[in-house]
Structure formats: structure tokens, C-alpha cells
Amino acid sequence: MKILFAQNAQGIGGSENYLLRLLPALQERGHEVAFAGVHNTRAQGSATEVDLWMQGFRDQNVPVFFRKTQSYLDPSVPWWLWRQFRSGVAQQKPFDLLHTHLIYADFWAACIRALVGNRCPVVSTVHGYEERILERFVLEPERVPHNLYWQVFNATRRFLPCTYSCSAGLRDFYAQAGIRGAAKWPVVEHGFDFPGVRPAPDPNCRLGTPQIAVIGRLIKRKGVPLALEAMQQLLPIYPGIRLVVVGSGPEQEALRQRANELGLSNHVHFQGFDPDPIRWMLASDLVLVPSYAEGLPLVIFEAFFAQKPVVAFDTIGCRDLIQNGETGLLAKPFSPESLAEQIQFLLSDSHLQQKLTAQAESRLRQHYSLDRMTRETETIYNKCIV
Numbered sequence: 001m002k003i004l005f006a007q008n009a010q011g012i013g014g015s016e017n018y019l020l021r022l023l024p025a026l027q028e029r030g031h032e033v034a035f036a037g038v039h040n041t042r043a044q045g046s047a048t049e050v051d052l053w054m055q056g057f058r059d060q061n062v063p064v065f066f067r068k069t070q071s072y073l074d075p076s077v078p079w080w081l082w083r084q085f086r087s088g089v090a091q092q093k094p095f096d097l098l099h100t101h102l103i104y105a106d107f108w109a110a111c112i113r114a115l116v117g118n119r120c121p122v123v124s125t126v127h128g129y130e131e132r133i134l135e136r137f138v139l140e141p142e143r144v145p146h147n148l149y150w151q152v153f154n155a156t157r158r159f160l161p162c163t164y165s166c167s168a169g170l171r172d173f174y175a176q177a178g179i180r181g182a183a184k185w186p187v188v189e190h191g192f193d194f195p196g197v198r199p200a201p202d203p204n205c206r207l208g209t210p211q212i213a214v215i216g217r218l219i220k221r222k223g224v225p226l227a228l229e230a231m232q233q234l235l236p237i238y239p240g241i242r243l244v245v246v247g248s249g250p251e252q253e254a255l256r257q258r259a260n261e262l263g264l265s266n267h268v269h270f271q272g273f274d275p276d277p278i279r280w281m282l283a284s285d286l287v288l289v290p291s292y293a294e295g296l297p298l299v300i301f302e303a304f305f306a307q308k309p310v311v312a313f314d315t316i317g318c319r320d321l322i323q324n325g326e327t328g329l330l331a332k333p334f335s336p337e338s339l340a341e342q343i344q345f346l347l348s349d350s351h352l353q354q355k356l357t358a359q360a361e362s363r364l365r366q367h368y369s370l371d372r373m374t375r376e377t378e379t380i381y382n383k384c385i386v
Helices: 014-028 047-059 076-087 102-119 131-137 148-156 168-176 224-234 252-261 278-282 298-306 336-347 350-367 370-384
Strands: 002-008 032-040 064-069 097-101 122-126 162-165 211-215 242-246 268-272 286-289 310-313 329-331
Touching (some): 014 370, 032 047, 032 076, 047 064, 076 102, 162 370, 211 224, 211 278, 224 336, 278 298, 298 310, 298 350, 310 336, 336 350
Parallel strands (some): 002 032, 002 097, 122 162, 211 242, 286 310, 310 329
């Protein structure tokens, strides 16, 4: 099968890393794949990370089509994408299937389908929702406003009938928000081929005791201010504590200022983007995921592999991966006090740490394999292309 993947490009996050795994895995199973990326030069994001992402595909021999725009609603973008679909790789035969990710690519594909119909079979993968709405209504999806995002996403389902979600929690969120057909979406959870041997911890990444790692883009949905408030409560108990924040994004300066306001300037270290965040996990005592919501967070999988216990909020994505008290600890949603309590509880019990990490790694190895994810994705392709 010949498959063209499409997504807008503003940085490196969960969906970006997902595609870097899926496309080479499909190649190994005999499929011909390529990636079409569109970068809005006016939108917030990192051009450096976009370049790294595109190079990541090329390094794995995945052909890349790339263009820049000043608006993702530029009507020439769907036309450009359709031309790539029809031309194929190296101007050979057209692709058999277009696989879209995130709302803009869904919109482009819906425009194409409105004009050419079944000549362009499309599969759409759902990784998340509009950031500010997800933050506000993650616990009350039935109250999600029917704003422009909702209207566009719902309308595109008329033209994109083959949709699947990366987690059951996210699928249920869409269903309760009233999105057409969401209750029947299949779920294909992420899969990985982590190496059998973990690298040794880098002593240069150890900055204090205890050390907590937060990994991810510095955007509001990631909830880093809540982690800072929890740190303020932990500081009197652990004078040598350090919070290492690995990632970049538009909230970085505001977070630095907030850390200073809370008296944490000597206890919080902003490391910026690192293509190898696992090295910071390996040097830390636990991994903290203070997000308001996730699709299915890559950082938790990485923590499972690094054999580091995880504390997260009991919310979409995190609760899909973590069985509380078995593979990690879940705090009361968006409560810094509960977050601090769970961290302190975990740090005080080495036996619990060993139990959580052992069971989490076992779950990772048994269920979250790259082969399983690829096979389930192929099954969806075969159903949608008929």
C-alpha cells in the first residue's frame, strides 16, 4: 500500500514522535510511505524543531514533501496536498491512502474529499483537542462549547468517515462533547521498540536530591505552574530538592518568572529542548506529568522504559496508561496539594517505587509494542480503503 501522511508542523510533541515511529515501521512491513508537512511561519512554534522533525524522517529514508505558508487556511494548501497525493513519490503512481493528523490536515483532506470524493481515501487520527478548551473542560466534556473548532472538526467528519483515536479517554471526550460518530471510533494505542538495555545515568544530569523531572513542550496544557506550586510545598521537607524542566515553548519565560515569585529560582532548572529527554529521567528519582489532559503521553512510556515512577493527574491520557498504585500514582486533578502529597508518599517508600517501576515496565513490554500498533493501524487501512 502507498500511504501519504499529512500534518501541520510547529514543533516536536506526541503526534510528531508517533509519526517518526509509525512510518518506518510501515516501511518495514512492505508499504511505501511519505510525509507531507506544512509549516505556518506566523504561528507560535519552533522552526528549529520543525527542521529536526523533517530531518528525522529523511534519516529513516522517508520521503518528505514540505512547504511553508502564512496561514493554514490558505486555499492553495489543499490543492498542494492533492497534487502530492496524485503524483506519488518521485512522480510515480498516486498514493492509495491519505492519513491525516490534527485538525488542519483534517480540514485540508475534507476540502479534497468534497471535490474528488472516494478518489482520495482518507484515515484521520485524533491526538488531542483545542488546547484552551481541553484545559477548561477536560472534566466536563459535555459542556464543551460549540465554537469554531468544534464546528470545523464536526463538519470534517462528514468527509472523513474513517477516524481512530490514540486513547479511549480521548475518544470518550469527543463522544461526550457531541462530535459526530466519536462513540464508535476504534482506538489504536501507541507502541514502541525501546532497546533491551537502558543507557547508564549521566551524572551531569543529576542536579539535586531528590530530583523530579518534567518533560514536555512549555504550553499551558502541560500544567507546569501546578508542578511549581507543588514544589513550593515540598521545599521545606526536602531542602535539596530540584525540579528539572526539559522542553521549550511559548510559556518558558512566564514559568521562569513564576518560579522566582515562588522562591524556587535555585530549585528549578529549565533545560530547554533536548532530543534525548530520557537521560534526564534516568538521573531523576521520579517523573512528574502535571498535564491537564493528554492524548496518550509519550513521556509516561519513556518513564516506564527508564524504570522511573510516575506521578500524574487523574485525567485523560494519563489515567489510560496509569493504574493507580500499580503502574504509577494519580493525584486529584489539578490540585498542587494532592500532587505534593503523592510525590512525598512515593519518595518515602522505596518498596513502592520498585513495585511501580517493575509493573510499569512489564506492561510496556507486554502490550505497548510497535508491532502491535502497526498491525492495528494496517487493519484500519484495510477496512477504510475497500
